[in-house]
Amino acid sequence: MDENNRNFILAIILSIGVLFAWQFFFALPEQEQQKAEKTQVEQDAQTGPQKPGDSPLVEGEIEGQISPGPGNTESQRSREDAIADGPRLKIDSPSLSGSIALKGARLDDLTLKDYRVTVQPDSPNVILLSPAGTPHAYYAESGWVGGADAKDLKLPDAETVWTQESDGPLTKDSPAILSYDNGQGLKFTRTISVDDNYMFTIEETVANSGEEPVTLYRYGLVSRHEMPKTSGYYVLHEGLIGVTGDQGLEEIDYDDALEAQPTVYKTKTGWLGITDKYWATTVIPEQGKEFTARFSGKQENGRARFQTDYLQSGLTIGPGEEKTVQGEVFAGAKEVNVVDRYADEFGIAKFDLLIDWGWFYFLTKPMFFALDFFYKLVGNFGVAILIVTLCIKLVLFPLANKSYVAMSKMKKLQPEMAKIKERYADDRMKQQQEMMELYKKQKVNPAAGCLPILVQIPIFFSLYKVLFVTIEMRHAPFFGWIQDLSAPDPTSVFNLFGLIPWDPPTFLMIGIWPLIMGVTMFVQMKLNPAPPDPVQQKVFTWMPVFFTYLLASFPAGLVIYWAWNNFLSVVQQSFIMHRQGVDIPLLENLGLKKASDKDDKAESESKG
DSSP states (O other): OOHHHHHHHHHHHHHHHHHHHHIIIIIHHHHHHTTOOOOOOOOOOOOOOOOOOSSOSTTOOOOSOSSOOOSSOOOOOOHHHHHHSSOEEEEEOSSEEEEEETBTTEEEEEEEEEEESSSSTTSOEEEEEBOTTSTTOEEEEEEEEEOGGGTTSOOOOTTOBOEEOSOSOBOSSOOEEEEEEOSSSEEEEEEEEEOSSSEEEEEEEEEEOSSSOEEEEEEEEEEEESOOOOOOOTTSOOEEEEEEGGGOEEEEEHHHHHHSOOEEEEESSEEEEEEOSSEEEEEEOOTTSOEEEEEEEEEETTEEEEEEEEEEOOEEEOTTOEEEEEEEEEEEEOOHHHHHHHHHHTTOTTGGGGSOOOTTHHHHHHHHHHHHHHHHHHSOHHHHHHHHHHHHHHHTHHHHHHHHHHHHHHHHTHHHHHHHHHHTTTOHHHHHHHHHHHHHHHTOOGGGGGHHHHHHHHHHHHHHHHHHHOGGGTTOOOSTTOOOTTSOOOOOGGGGGGTSSOOOOGGGOOOHHHHHHHHHHHHHHHTSOOOSSHHHHHHHHHHHHHHHHHHTTSOHHHHHHHHHHHHHHHHHHHHHHHHTTOOOOHHHHTTSSOOOHHHHHHHHHHTO
């Protein structure tokens, strides 16, 4: 086996190993996840944190259970019935619709105006938050708990009905003002505002008209009931998430949250919440002031509950005093530019990590910005992928040029290499020495042929990560039948691309674009002379088939990238081979043309 073929096969084996690993760790778990939905169970109607008992909060302990509920258990109600039960404050912003329950003042009804469940234009909008006592309850809440000097005071809780003092719904230009008087000298005022996108700002004011000082602790929480459906990929985190000061990013999967004890941190900066693939709900304490953050999960009688919460340090309000604290709630789509802007605008530490860029952050995020830049120019993410691929080719041209030149020189040396192998057939050491002398004399690096393929691996994964985790790619169309670049090609050769009314199983979904990719790979491999070894010939023949099957379950955008990259590589390699004076045996290898006399002569000379 000559060095050129050996290097090429080595690179192919590495790529296949990566793809098989992807299938095993990423694709198969998703297929298993899609087989069945989680069974819905009855659960308790939920309330906020309980008032402290004998233990005061001065040591920063977070009191109460995880979203403790009342003693009785309610059957689940429909989401519509729960929303209709009791007064609500309507939300109507450019990006969000929903309502806040005046009973408890929870943010528990939220729908995303700009996102639908499927690519169909009449598909329902994505529902993010739902009230307690409904299937898949999910909500954000803030409030107060009292210290030792406030244990006999009535504080607003989940049963408290707040009074709406503002007029009309909560909009971008009209904040909502809620108030509650406990009849014991404390008046609580909550001012809620929302911006164009997904950030709620909550300003809490407490006025003390009593005769004694009172110490209160502000809390914020995100609570989710039942185990949610996840994508099932190891490459993506879904579950409890947050950044807590110097501790950095905290990511806890749902299963781990149920099995482990609550994770608690004390810090002055950070945020915490619960994230899905494309959406998230987080609470953000006032930065620079000490708070205790907790990540927890609990399961009772088959009912899973997950919660992230924070408790700020004590706030003492003296007689006749009025004090205000502020916090934020993010509830919406994880749009890159929006999340980055919030990190800067509100001074939220590492808030951009709400999007799971992965370990290769330094490659993945620039890849997104490149795609987003060209998308804004051309209006199509698929075309943006083609342009970025071309740009990558131009950036890597010196490396690829050097590699293809080395490969062309290796082809020119094949007759001499064959003579050396024949001359020293019984002396492997001498054969290798003569080969190295030949490479040195002709200034050829036999390992250079691997470089273009090896360099493509991190680029491939950075593009895959962008396609997989960024919401901008969700439901992004290309042309024709590709209406979602983040999903696999929906066609299949096994039902003649939809002509036969039959839905093949997942492993038989080999669409048009994977076939196009396979053809371009086949042509690229046939651009090189056929290896003399029959085993190598079989490997090269079946390689495009393997890759076609493996890539069929990848996002269509990634398959389009690979096919386009193969085409550009064929053009580039053909140009360099022609410039180096090397024959291009493409038609001969495809069986469309007989080998030239020059090739026949070279072959006969190589055989002695």
